[in-house]
Amino acid sequence: xxxxxxxxxxxxxxxxxxxxxxxxxxxxxxxxxxxxxxxxxxxxxxxxxxxxxxxxxxxxxxxxxxxxxxxxxxxxxxxxxxxxxxxxxxxxxxxxxxxxxxxxxxxxxxxxxxxxxxxxxxxxxxxxxxxxxxxxxxxxxxxxxxxxxxxxxxxxxxxxxxxxxxxxxxxxxxxxxxxxxxxxxxxxxxxxxxxxxxxxxxxxxxxxxxxxxxxxxxxxxxxxxxxxxxxxxxxxxxxxxxxxxxxxxxxxxxxxxxxxxxxxxxxxxxxxxxxxxxxxxxxxxxxxxxxxxxxxxxxx
Amino acid sequence: xxxxxxxxxxxxxxxxxxxxxxxxxxxxxxxxxxxxxxxxxxxxxxxxxxxxxxxxxxxxxxxxxxxxxxxxxxxxxxxxxxxxxxxxxxxxxxxxxxxxxxxxxxxxxxxxxxxxxxxxxxxxxxxxxxxxxxxxxxxxxxxxxxxxxxxxxxxxxxxxxxxxxxxxxxxxxxxxxxxxxxxxxxxxxxxxxxxxxxxxxxxxxxxxxxxxxxxxxxxxxxxxxxxxxxxxxxxxxxxxxxxxxxxxx
Numbered sequence: 414x415x416x417x418x419x420x421x422x423x424x425x426x427x428x429x430x431x432x433x434x435x436x437x438x439x440x441x442x443x444x445x446x447x448x449x450x451x452x453x454x455x456x457x458x459x460x461x462x463x464x465x466x467x468x469x470x471x472x473x474x475x476x477x478x479x480x481x482x483x484x485x486x487x488x489x490x491x492x493x494x495x496x497x498x499x500x501x502x503x504x505x506x507x508x509x510x511x512x513x514x515x516x517x518x519x520x521x522x523x524x525x526x527x528x529x530x531x532x533x534x535x536x537x538x539x540x541x542x543x544x545x546x547x548x549x550x551x552x553x554x555x556x557x558x559x560x561x562x563x564x565x566x567x568x569x570x571x572x573x574x575x576x577x578x579x580x581x582x583x584x585x586x587x588x589x590x591x592x593x594x595x596x597x598x599x600x601x602x603x604x605x606x607x608x609x610x611x612x613x614x615x616x617x618x619x620x621x622x623x624x625x626x627x628x629x630x631x632x633x634x635x636x637x638x639x640x641x642x643x644x645x646x647x648x649x650x651x652x653x654x655x656x657x658x659x660x661x662x663x664x665x666x667x668x669x670x671x672x673x674x675x676x677x678x679x680x681x682x683x684x685x686x687x688x689x690x691x692x693x694x695x696x697x698x699x700x701x702x703x704x705x706x707x708x709x710x711x712x713x
Numbered sequence: 714x715x716x717x718x719x720x721x722x723x724x725x726x727x728x729x730x731x732x733x734x735x736x737x738x739x740x741x742x743x744x745x746x747x748x749x750x751x752x753x754x755x756x757x758x759x760x761x762x763x764x765x766x767x768x769x770x771x772x773x774x775x776x777x778x779x780x781x782x783x784x785x786x787x788x789x790x791x792x793x794x795x796x797x798x799x800x801x802x803x804x805x806x807x808x809x810x811x812x813x814x815x816x817x818x819x820x821x822x823x824x825x826x827x828x829x830x831x832x833x834x835x836x837x838x839x840x841x842x843x844x845x846x847x848x849x850x851x852x853x854x855x856x857x858x859x860x861x862x863x864x865x866x867x868x869x870x871x872x873x874x875x876x877x878x879x880x881x882x883x884x885x886x887x888x889x890x891x892x893x894x895x896x897x898x899x900x901x902x903x904x905x906x907x908x909x910x911x912x913x914x915x916x917x918x919x920x921x922x923x924x925x926x927x928x929x930x931x932x933x934x935x936x937x938x939x940x941x942x943x944x945x946x947x948x949x950x951x952x953x954x955x956x957x958x959x960x961x962x
Contacts, residue, residue: 469804470804470961471800471803471804471960471961472961473961490806491714491806491807491808492806494804494805494806495806497804499804501800501804503797503800505796505797505798505800506798507796507798507801508796509727509728509731509732510724510727510728510731514727518720518721518723518724518727519720519801519805520720521716521717521719521720521721521723521724522717522720522721522724522801522802522805522806522807523717523805523806524714524716524717524806525716526716527716566801
């Protein structure tokens, strides 16, 4: 099966005036399965937006290749752009036009026939709860509405690959939930989604797979479960009523808590309960959060 | 692909229609004021057998058209860059030639619309009776609209901000107008200036359109047509190159 996105050995360096060239991406390899939600995470300046600009065909990679559903972005640029929808990080609207006009001309630029546009616009506006704003000037919308208009623009031509560059930045909780709902529904309908966010709990909730990028390099790629397993601390943490009890070999004190290295959860729990018996106040095995993995991997 | 390009063209036409006071009425106001002044001061003066008012009128119409076609894409692109909405045309599956052509055709449309309105308002006061070469006039109008529209696209792609736009309008476009033979025959200029005017693309537009309308020419009309065609082709190539360079980093 052709992957939705295949990035092979991609690199990009920007020339700068009065400064050394900036190597924004180095030997990036990434593959996204069709029909999945893929999270691209990284600190500010990690290279996420540069990678998105290469995938979307705005910039050209200096090295390597990028294919969207088998279409080479550098050689089949128009065809590759046709099947992508992008929500850029920055919220930008055309000040002169109404919401409907923005969508009418933008969908036209993606080849949607004039006769089909109004029906599509109505459907997308309904999906994004913007129907009552259709005839208003885009510039008069609130920040959240402008964000929704950006999303409407990106899906009006029914793309196969949807790229959302921090779509929930600065939006309220209710709208964030709506965006999540839409993203899940689009995935269920077969759209592949590449999602960047600074909200790690968002990536945990939404993404089937996660790629971590830092200093222009992919530093980790896998499902959340894979990452949790790999970075799990493998410890059992417990508290005791009587802190003077004889310590079991391997137990390390950490404030009021104790950590015991875990190899087999059931066996280790049994060892601890047999040793400390009713002295145990609380006991748990820790699942490492994405935030901890992220901080661990991106610390300089 | 034509649907995509046409949508961009339609968007740019819609844009100038939305601000018609600025894009259509303002240039007309300047033209009417020029005509009023020249109408009063020229009296019965003649230029090569042509009433001076008719001479300057054809020049002013061309100037209005050139200004409209140059400024439409130049302003639209510089504004888009400043707002960040230029990303719409970077993301959309539009070929580079298509982007340039859509903007240039929209510029040409605005120029022809402005010209048509200007004619409707002012033709009644001008001593011009009939058109000498209608087909040449039509060709000259379309070519001039496209030529300066594409120059506007080139500049809009190249310019980073409004200061650059003001600079070009003040220090390049305005001197070109005054050396184009809008207000007087270029042959009446002193020294090397008649020769310099031959290198001014605007002079050839003024000359061709004046000849096509009235039959009067400063320079051989076919030379002007050849220059306009050559510049239009050259600017098309430049526009392609600049669009690719500026929109695909």
